[in-house]
Amino acid sequence: MTKHTYAGKAAIVGIGATEFSKSSGRSELQLALEACVAACEDAGIEPSQVNGLSTFTMETNPESEILRGLGIPELTHFSRIHFGGGAPCATVQYAAMAVASGVADYVLCYRAFNERSGRRFGAGVQGRPAGVTAEEAQFSWTSSYGLLTPASWVAMFATRMMYEYGVTSEDFGRVAVADRRHAANNPAAHFYEQPITLEDHQKSRWIVEPLHLLDCCQETDGGQAMLVTTVERARDLKQPAAIVEAAAQGMADDQHMMRSFNRDSIVGLPEMGTCARQIWETSGLAPNDIKTAVLYDHFTPFVLAQLEEFGFCKPGEAKDFIADGAIEMGGRLPVNTHGGQLGEAYLHGMNGVAEGVRQVRGTSVNQVDGAEHVLVTGGTGVPTSALMLGVAR
Amino acid sequence: MDVSEDLLSRARALVGSQGQPLVARHAVGTAAIADWCDAMGDDNPCYTDPEYAAKSVHGGIVAPAATLDIWVRPGLPAQSPSGRRGDDPQSKVIALLEAEGFVGVVAVNSELEIERYLRPGEVLQGVQVLEDVSEEKQTGLGTGHFLTTRTRYSTTDGEHVGDLLFRILKFKPGTGSAPKGEDSDTPKPPPSDPSMRPRPAINRDNQALWDGYRRHELRVPQCRSCKRVFFPSSPRCAECGSFDMGYLVASGKGALYSHVVVNYPQVPGFAYPIPVGLIELEEGPRMVADLVGVTREQLAIGMPLEVEWLDSHPALEPGATDSQGPITLPRFRPATPQRRPETRRAAEVSEGEQLPIWVLPVTPTRITAGALSTRDFQDVHHDRDLAHKKGSADIFFNINTSIGLMERYVTDWLGPEVLVRALRVKLGAPAYPYNPLTFTGSVTSIDTGSGRAVVEVTAKNKLGSHINGTVEVELPR
Structure with missing residues (x-):
């Protein structure tokens, strides 16, 4: 058993977001700064006290512009995490490591984009000139054949999952129904007061078979930030701290970005399994201790796979686990109580981290009783990350 | 009496009439059979391997069943305007219809009934009878008349070897269902080059x-x-x-x-x-x-x-x-289905059995080789320039190629000594180059007593159904 030494020493003390929209009407940099300011205000510190930043390699807003905009006199830590949606929990992990080791005092984790009104990930990667980097060469093994979007890559895994485990499109649909049920209760969600039925899911158009439109997350304009500091400093701040009980990154054997098609088996998420092992070992918790989780939901099939990787059920049994509403409010493990990225907004998973904080604080619109420890995960199918947040003692 | 009734009565007066016997210019020959096999990709040794064929149910080399109607064809010279013959009853009805504006033509059905397989050296003749001229019908292509002929094939010694029922539609271009209007709400798909x-x-x-x-x-x-x-x-x-x-x-x-x-x-x-x-x-x-x-x-x-x-x-x-x-x-x-080396027995075949899917790449070479090896020299099957001039998107399979491929598909699956008794097709979308043809099939009936079976075959491409056909066979019991 290996425990991460920084675990339990850092906390998320502030969360801040812009509104989530389809057209923000302002720059991505402004969205980032608004979210960062809101996170500082939530915590009750001045933005100029921040001396660390952590974000995604895909983020277009450089740390220098955040420094200028927030009036930060100096930064002692700035880090970025690669692989798109795999990064959200890792930004918090890097921040926690930085504050726990004394490298920085207050670290902002941020992500902001006009992903709907600007460059849409769902539009695919066409139009990119062919280059020579290893990453571009990797893309080429699918792009010339028409697999240009995350949906198209995930669909390839989903077909195999259906074949090997007998999962059906309706099983995927139950994830969408749960997310939308939760979003219907969340005024910040794009799909506030718009629940769906399994029939709506089944009738929605194909995106990439076997994925329907309602298996896919939204595209969103917006920004989300979290402020991380030490547990000691957290005691003097406005909000109850959400302790970083464990955090992990994971990449696994023969990883090819979101296209690891050459593994012996392609029905699991071994990189998430790597995260799960670290999360359980470091936190000392077990699946039974968890009352609610925020599981990354860019596409529904991988929510099932995550339940299996974290041991909430056995491999191949997630379809049975969710069959009776277990992941909805009132069920054994309500998942994505903010509405997830299908229901609330697609903020590359950062809005999911914020929901984890709200559950720990007891302020979620869909508050789960006894949510003392909340599991949050990053993007699936890619090298990824995960977090265990907990109530301060 | 209006024009259309008058036309119909004049055309129908020819029903039952018979053309002059068309005698093949050359005997059934092993080189022509081999060319046909190459064009269809049919490796059945009964057609080309004298030793194998001698020991087979045929007792010697035979021509594939689908070649029945190719031997009496007049060849390339008949394609020139001066070389055209017009004394068969179908040509006479066509002339009547074209004078009234029914200038479009499309083949609709071809049904070959095989009395017996042909052998190298035999000289065939065909006699055509006009069987029917339909009333004026509204079709997707336009208003038109279906013309049905039956050609009886025999050796020059008078031995009956088989029949061909052939149906064409003569129609007035531009009188069909209006082309579908562009739906302004539907975005145009991007170019697929x-x-x-x-x-x-x-x-x-x-x-x-x-x-x-x-x-x-x-x-x-x-x-x-x-x-x-x-x-x-x-x-x-x-x-x-x-x-x-x-x-x-x-x-x-x-x-x-x-x-x-x-x-x-x-x-x-x-x-x-x-x-x-x-x-x-x-x-x-x-x-x-x-x-x-x-x-x-x-x-x-x-x-x-x-x-x-x-x-x-x-x-x-x-x-x-x-x-x-x-x-x-x-x-x-x-994967292209493999030819079965041993012939299946009737008892081994069951109703509803599916043939393996066969996807055939269609190339200009295959189209041209198919047309020439079935002795069909119509320009639309080998000359792209002329095909364009005649309003076709490209050269396309002639009927005999489609039927030959259907015969290969079924006999490859059942085995080399299965006897083909009939090849019947309804024709649909044209088979142009670069549109792969996908063959599927299933056994619709099997009589283990007589060994007779019927296999239904469909060949589709992206334009739709190219042929819907049935192959009637006789299997060893």
Whole structure:
């Protein structure tokens, strides 16, 4: 058993977001700064006290512009995490490591984009000139054949999952129904007061078979930030701290970005399994201790796979686990109580981290009783990350 | 009496009339049979291997059943205007109809009934009878009349060997269902020219593979030290640590491991919706590629596949071998069903049994070879310029090629000594080059007593159903 030494020493003390929209009407940099300011205000510190930043390699807003905009006199830590949606929990992990080791005092984790009104990930990667980097060469093994979007890559895994485990499109649909049920209760969600039925899911158009439109997350304009500091400093701040009980990154054997098609088996998420092992070992918790989780939901099939990787059920049994509403409010493990990225907004998973904080604080619109420890995960199918947040003692 | 009734009565006066016997210019010959076999890809040794054929149910070489109506054809000279004959009853009715504006023509049905197989050296003759002229009908192509003829084939000694029922539609161009109006709410799909697909990023690590594709070699990375085969490329072998990286030329055979159908977003270079496969090569590695000739309903994990090649992108810079050079992509179709060497017995065949899917690439060469080997010299089957001039998108299969391929499909599956008794097809969408034809079939009836079976066959391409047919056979009991 290996425990991460920084675990339990850092906390998320502030969360801040812009509104989530389809057209923000302002720059991505402004969205980032608004979210960062809101996170500082939530915590009750001045933005100029921040001396660390952590974000995604895909983020277009450089740390220098955040420094200028927030009036930060100096930064002692700035880090970025690669692989798109795999990064959200890792930004918090890097921040926690930085504050726990004394490298920085207050670290902002941020992500902001006009992903709907600007460059849409769902539009695919066409139009990119062919280059020579290893990453571009990797893309080429699918792009010339028409697999240009995350949906198209995930669909390839989903077909195999259906074949090997007998999962059906309706099983995927139950994830969408749960997310939308939760979003219907969340005024910040794009799909506030718009629940769906399994029939709506089944009738929605194909995106990439076997994925329907309602298996896919939204595209969103917006920004989300979290402020991380030490547990000691957290005691003097406005909000109850959400302790970083464990955090992990994971990449696994023969990883090819979101296209690891050459593994012996392609029905699991071994990189998430790597995260799960670290999360359980470091936190000392077990699946039974968890009352609610925020599981990354860019596409529904991988929510099932995550339940299996974290041991909430056995491999191949997630379809049975969710069959009776277990992941909805009132069920054994309500998942994505903010509405997830299908229901609330697609903020590359950062809005999911914020929901984890709200559950720990007891302020979620869909508050789960006894949510003392909340599991949050990053993007699936890619090298990824995960977090265990907990109530301060 | 209005014009159409008058026309019909004049045309119908010819029903029952008989043309002059058309005598073949040459005897059934082994060279012509061999050419037909090559064009159809039919390797049944009963047609070409004297020793095998001698020991077979036929007792010697025979001509394939589908060749019944090719031998009396008048050949290339008859294509010139002066060479046309007009004394058969069908030609007479056609002349009447064309005078009234029914100038369009399309073949609708062809039904060959085989009395017995033909042997090299036999000289055939055919006598055509006009069987029917239909009332004026409204069809999708226009208002028109169906003309049905029956041609009785016999040897010049008078022995009856088979019959052909042939039906054509003579129609007035422009009187069919109006072309579907553009729905302004439906966005136009992007152009599907494959040169508009994203070009691959070719670098030092994957150059050898893309170079191989250009030569239509399916290369997969292989470590020269420990011989491990993997995919995609990497400069170092994770197994033994060697940087000495080579490649293996794969057989091109594999099986479908997983699949998707991409509907959205639609980008230039693809004709949506597109089935894409994850193919497990028989050497082990898996790769993503286009799936050709299969509908979403036919996709099945485990189905055997074989590679074919798409020369997708011309060079952007002369001589370039990187991503600016010419690009070729491997793609996969269902593996061509293997010819069964032993003939199945009637008791081994059951009703409802499905034939394996067969996807046939259609090339100008195949179309031309098919037309010429069935002694059909109509220009629309070999001359693209003239095909364009006559309003056709391209050259297309003549009927005898389609029927010949259908015969091959069924006899390859049942075995070399199955006896074909009838080949009947209803014709639909034309088979143009570069639109693969997908054959499917099933046994619709089997009588184990007589050995008689009926196999239903459909060949489809992206334009629709090319032929719907039945093959009636007699199997050993």
